[in-house]
Amino acid sequence: MPVKLGAKVWAAIVGAAVSFTATGAWAAGGEPKPWQIDFQPAASPVMENIEDFHRLLVWLITAISLFVLALLVWIAIRYNRRANPEPSKTEHNTLLEVVWTVVPVIILVIIAIPSFKLLYYEAEIPKPDVTIEAIGKQWFWSYQYPQQKFQFDSLGLSDAAALKRHEPRLLGVDNIIVVPVNKVVKVVTTGADVIHSWTVPAFGVKMDAVPGRLNETWFKATEMGTFYGECSELCGARHAFMPIEVKVVSQSDYDSWLTGAKKKFAAIYNNDTRLAALTR
Ligand SMILES: [Cu+2]
Numbered sequence: 040m041p042v043k044l045g046a047k048v049w050a051a052i053v054g055a056a057v058s059f060t061a062t063g064a065w066a067a068g069g070e071p072k073p074w075q076i077d078f079q080p081a082a083s084p085v086m087e088n089i090e091d092f093h094r095l096l097v098w099l100i101t102a103i104s105l106f107v108l109a110l111l112v113w114i115a116i117r118y119n120r121r122a123n124p125e126p127s128k129t130e131h132n133t134l135l136e137v138v139w140t141v142v143p144v145i146i147l148v149i150i151a152i153p154s155f156k157l158l159y160y161e162a163e164i165p166k167p168d169v170t171i172e173a174i175g176k177q178w179f180w181s182y183q184y185p186q187q188k189f190q191f192d193s194l195g196l197s198d199a200a201a202l203k204r205h206e207p208r209l210l211g212v213d214n215i216i217v218v219p220v221n222k223v224v225k226v227v228t229t230g231a232d233v234i235h236s237w238t239v240p241a242f243g244v245k246m247d248a249v250p251g252r253l254n255e256t257w258f259k260a261t262e263m264g265t266f267y268g269e270c271s272e273l274c275g276a277r278h279a280f281m282p283i284e285v286k287v288v289s290q291s292d293y294d295s296w297l298t299g300a301k302k303k304f305a306a307i308y309n310n311d312t313r314l315a316a317l318t319r
Pocket residue numbers: 175176178234235236270271272273274278281
């Protein structure tokens with residue numbers, strides 16, 4: 040087996056090297072892939088910005104690490120006891136001290152500017168076209184489309200059901216959220232019992248769902264397809280079994296889904312059915 044494992048590790052390293060320079064070139068689709076160590080391909084402007092920022096940081100970290108390594112190697116070779124038997128008694132070097140203070144400050148400023156820009160870009164929600172309320176519960180999600188006045192529960196599929204529906208294991212759900220492509224979707228999150236977190240990696244979205252409080256985030260899906268996420272705040276025994284599935288479709292497909300969903304789910308909007316579901 041070591042040979043096979045070695046090949047896999049190399050594949051991962053090569054894959055990482057490739058995606059390091061061209062993120063998104065491999066592994067299409069909004070779900071994790073075996074041996075994937077990079078981000079899922081970006082499917083929203085926020086995630087594209089996160090990737091850019093990530094790339095900047097990786098280059099900076101690489102440069103700093105190589106520089107420090109070079110210094111260590113140089114010192115170990117040039118100034119060891121054999122090569123340099125008579126050590127220098129130098130205590131201060133003003134120029135050097137100013138440089139090693141100022142350069143890190145400059146590096147931090149280079150990081151801080153795009154970091155804050157990204158933070159504000161994520162936090163300032165553009166005028167939404169669709170609003171969805173995601174309510175985290177032990178252990179599933181409920182979704183409300185408040186403008187359309189309906190709500191439904193979205194439960195993770197069992198392994199057998201996932202297989203039958205050709206859904207990835209532990210990521211597929213019974214009732215999928217549908218949103219239109221290239222439209223701003225505002226997601227309001229809250230928790231019904233404990234803190235959960237609504238997360239879809241391809242959209243660059245992760246927002247805590249806290250009981251007694253409304254949090255807001257947004258995404259604009261730039262691609263049609265199915266995107267998966269998981270509850271990302273440890274919320275109890277079945278934390279790993281409350282996935283998130285978002286289907287991004289054209290506006291006309293969204294409109295026809297809405298018509299059907301309204302009929303299907305309107306009956307249980309704001310009544311006690313979801314309480315019954317909770318105690319089931
Ligand atoms: Cu949870």
